[in-house]
Amino acid sequence: MRIAIAGANGRMGRMLVEAVLESADLELVAALGISGSPEVGQDAGTFLGRDTGVKITDDLEALARAECLIDFTRPEGTLAHLQACVRLGVKCVIGTTGFDTAGKHAIQEASRHIAIVFAPNMSVGVNAVLKLLGMAARLLESGYDVEVFEAHHRNKVDAPSGTALAMGEAVASAWGKNLEDIADWARHGHTGVRQDGHIGFSVARGGDLVGDHTVYFCGTGERIEITHRAGSRATYAQGSLRAARYLARKEKGLFDMQDVLAI
Structure with missing residues (x-):
């Protein structure tokens, strides 16, 4: 080809x-x-x-x-x-x-x-993670707060990353919701308590990080983390x-x- x-x-x-x-x-x-x-x-x-x-x-x-x-x-x-x-x-x-x-x-x-x-990410591993997130979201919809964290190199110009958005969309889709309706893109100042059913995003930029992504499912007494880290x-x-x-x-x-x- x-x-x-x-x-x-x-x-x-x-x-x-x-x-x-x-x-x-x-x-x-x-x-x-x-x-x-x-x-x-x-x-x-x-x-x-x-x-x-x-x-x-x-x-x-x-x-x-x-x-x-x-x-x-x-x-x-x-x-x-x-x-x-x-x-x-x-x-x-x-x-x-x-x-x-x-x-x-x-x-x-x-x-x-x-x-x-x-596709926002061509990595086979990331796409396996997206499949896992849909499964986890259906199991952990009630009683768990979802947060998406991503970190990339200092020269990346868009945020959150396309992969982070795809991860949020995988969770939102499993819940039967539109990500735009439940995403919290930033927090600053007096934000009040966290809203149930929302997905929070946080972003880090620095150095030569290729790409780290973690989705947290935070419940009472436990926390599940699904992570993908790209080294190359x-x-x-x-x-x-x-x-x-x-x-x-x-x-x-x-x-x-x-x-x-x-x-």
């Missing part, structure tokens, strides 16, 4: 480039970078000391060589890439987070023409490759990692 990588000169992009190069069944055919960045024009494998024959480019027409784009950039960049994918008939794996309602709608519309996997972006890269392989069998439609993993 012929693969293009967006943000190929970034941390996640480089991890994706390396993962594709090490894969026996995937071929790197295009690497996109931000216009004006010094890496544009360089070989995509320069950081590995390898000559891949694929130059980092800001020309979206390079996507015409690919069957699937993997994109972990920023919402505005991803949406521009997505338009090109629709025009060129290229499938898309989207791991970008921080989309507003309009952005999510644009992805939904694009899926009428091409096949897309869109490699787990996201490998999950993304699984998503790309899944799309090889799809012509159009919108899918997530639960579909990819058949859970």
